[in-house]
Amino acid sequence: MKTYDKSISRLQAAKQHLAGGVASSLRASMKPVPLYAESAKGARIRDVDGNEYIDYLLAYGPLILGHSHDGLNASVNQAMHSGYAFGLQHDGEIELANLLAQVLPCADKVSLSGSGTEAVMLALRLSRAFTGKTKIVRFHGHYHGWSDSIFTSFPSSGMSQQASEAEASRVPPGTFGQSANSLEDIILLPWNDPAALESLLRSRGDEIAAVITEPVMCNSGCIQPLPGYLELIRKLTEEQQIVMIMDEVITGFRLGLGGAHERFGILPDLVVIGKAMGGGIAISAVAGKAEIMQLVDDGKVSHLGTLNGNCISTAAAIATISHLAQDNGAVYGRMEELFNGFADGIRSLLGKHGIAGVVNQIGPVMHMMFIDAAEVNDFDTFNQRDSARYARFAELMLEEGVLLRPNGLWYISTAHHKRDIEETLDAMDRALARMRS
Incomplete structure (x- = not known):
C-alpha cells in the first residue's frame, strides 16, 4: 500500500x-x-x-x-551556456522557422510564442485582421486555451462546470471572473455535424472571421472527425472567405511530424502548435499561409512577447523535432x-x-x-x-x-x-x- x-x-x-x-x-x-x-x-x-x-x-x-531525454538535455544545456534569452535575434529562431516550414505542410511562415493559449490568441487576431470580420466559430468540447476571448465552459474532470446552465442564447464562460462581453464574438456549434456547420457558414459567412477546430477531440473522448467533415470545413471556409484554423497543440508532432493536418490531408490557413514541439520546454507557434502571416511582417498585427523564440525554447524544439524525424x-x-x-x-x-x-x-x-x-x-x-x-x-x-x-x-x-x-x-x-x- x-x-x-x-x-x-x-x-x-x-x-x-x-x-x-x-x-x-x-x-x-x-x-x-x-x-x-x-x-x-x-x-x-x-x-x-x-x-x-x-x-x-x-x-x-x-x-x-x-x-x-539525453539528447534534449544536451541541446538545452549547450544553449544555456550561450545565453538564456537576449531580447535580440539569434540563429536558433531562423533554424527553427526553417524546420517548421519544412515539416508542416501548411506552413509558409511561422510566429513563435510561449504557450498554446498565446498562439491561439495570435491566430484569432490574424484572422480578424485578414478578413475584416469579427465572429469566431468554435465547437462544443474543444479546448483552445484559457484566454477570456475563447475559453468556454468545458465539462470535464478538473475543469469548471459552473456555467453549464447559462442561457442557451449566450456562450457560457469557462470560469468566474471572465468579462461578460468577452465571448460576444464566439459562435458555438456541435462538432461532426455537417448540416449545422453548413447552415451557419452559408447564412452568416459575412460575419465570420475564422473557424477554429481541433482535428481530433483529444480532451473530450479522442473523437475523430467523421469522414469528409474536415474536408467540408475546408471547402466552406474557402467559399465564404473564412480563415480555417486547426488547433494542433495536442496533435502536432504527436500524430506525425506534419501533425494531424498532414495525416488527414487537409491544408488549413493557420495551424497552432505547442506542447510536444518543445519536448517539455515551453514553446508554441502559429504557422500558415504567407498572405496571412504577412500581417505580422507589415506590422499591422502586433505579435508581442519578451521570451518569444528564446534560446532555450528554440534549442529544445529543434532537438525534439530532429529526434522525431530520424529514420524518416x-x-x-x-x-x-x-x-x-x-x-x-x-x-x-x-x-x-x-x-x-x-x-x-x-x-x-x-x-x-x-x-x-x-x-x-x-x-x-x-x-x-x-x-x-x-x-x-x-x-x-x-x-x-x-x-x-x-x-x-x-x-x-x-x-x-x-x-x-x-x-x-x-x-x-x-x-x-x-x-x-
Missing part, C-alpha cells in the same frame, strides 16, 4: 502562499492528493514519498520524448503499433471483468472511459461517461504504480516500451478486479 504523506505535507505547506496549492488549477483534481515529483527518467517518474510510476500523464502532453519518422510507427496493441489489451480486460467501457485511440493518444455505450463518436455521448468512476480507477492505478490523468486521456512517449505496456496491463487487471468487487 503506497503512502503519500510527504505529498500531503507539501501541499499543505504550498497552500500558505501558493494560491490553490498548485501552479495550474487542473492539477488540483488528482486523488488522493496532487503528487509532488522528485525525479523522472524515460517513461518513469518518482514522487517525494519514493513511489515510482509508469507515466502516461507526461506533464499533460508535452513529453513526447519522455522524461529527461520511424518512431511514430513504433509508438502507434505499441498503443494499438495497448488499446486492444484494455478492451480485453474490460470484457474480462464485465465492465462497460470504451477506448478511443489514434496514434500515441488514447481516451478511456466507463460508459454504457458501444461507441463514443460525439460530445453528447461522451458527456454520459461515468467520470467519477474513472477518477476512482485512476486513483487505484496510482496505487498500482501507474500515473494517469484523472479525465481519461492517455499519452505515450518514445521512451515507453513493450515492458511498460505489459506491466500497465497487469496493474489494470488488478485495479479493475478491485473496482468490480
Whole structure:
C-alpha cells in the first residue's frame, strides 16, 4: 500500500502562499492528493514519498520524448551556456522557422510564442485582421486555451462546470471572473455535424472571421472527425472567405511530424502548435499561409512577447523535432503499433471483468472511459461517461504504480516500451478486479 504523506505535507505547506496549492488549477483534481515529483527518467517518474510510476500523464502532453531525454538535455544545456534569452535575434529562431516550414505542410511562415493559449490568441487576431470580420466559430468540447476571448465552459474532470446552465442564447464562460462581453464574438456549434456547420457558414459567412477546430477531440473522448467533415470545413471556409484554423497543440508532432493536418490531408490557413514541439520546454507557434502571416511582417498585427523564440525554447524544439524525424519518422510507427496493441489489451480486460467501457485511440493518444455505450463518436455521448468512476480507477492505478490523468486521456512517449505496456496491463487487471468487487 503506497503512502503519500510527504505529498500531503507539501501541499499543505504550498497552500500558505501558493494560491490553490498548485501552479495550474487542473492539477488540483488528482486523488488522493496532487503528487509532488522528485525525479523522472524515460517513461518513469518518482514522487517525494519514493513511489515510482509508469507515466502516461507526461506533464499533460508535452513529453513526447519522455522524461529527461539525453539528447534534449544536451541541446538545452549547450544553449544555456550561450545565453538564456537576449531580447535580440539569434540563429536558433531562423533554424527553427526553417524546420517548421519544412515539416508542416501548411506552413509558409511561422510566429513563435510561449504557450498554446498565446498562439491561439495570435491566430484569432490574424484572422480578424485578414478578413475584416469579427465572429469566431468554435465547437462544443474543444479546448483552445484559457484566454477570456475563447475559453468556454468545458465539462470535464478538473475543469469548471459552473456555467453549464447559462442561457442557451449566450456562450457560457469557462470560469468566474471572465468579462461578460468577452465571448460576444464566439459562435458555438456541435462538432461532426455537417448540416449545422453548413447552415451557419452559408447564412452568416459575412460575419465570420475564422473557424477554429481541433482535428481530433483529444480532451473530450479522442473523437475523430467523421469522414469528409474536415474536408467540408475546408471547402466552406474557402467559399465564404473564412480563415480555417486547426488547433494542433495536442496533435502536432504527436500524430506525425506534419501533425494531424498532414495525416488527414487537409491544408488549413493557420495551424497552432505547442506542447510536444518543445519536448517539455515551453514553446508554441502559429504557422500558415504567407498572405496571412504577412500581417505580422507589415506590422499591422502586433505579435508581442519578451521570451518569444528564446534560446532555450528554440534549442529544445529543434532537438525534439530532429529526434522525431530520424529514420524518416520511424518512431511514430513504433509508438502507434505499441498503443494499438495497448488499446486492444484494455478492451480485453474490460470484457474480462464485465465492465462497460470504451477506448478511443489514434496514434500515441488514447481516451478511456466507463460508459454504457458501444461507441463514443460525439460530445453528447461522451458527456454520459461515468467520470467519477474513472477518477476512482485512476486513483487505484496510482496505487498500482501507474500515473494517469484523472479525465481519461492517455499519452505515450518514445521512451515507453513493450515492458511498460505489459506491466500497465497487469496493474489494470488488478485495479479493475478491485473496482468490480
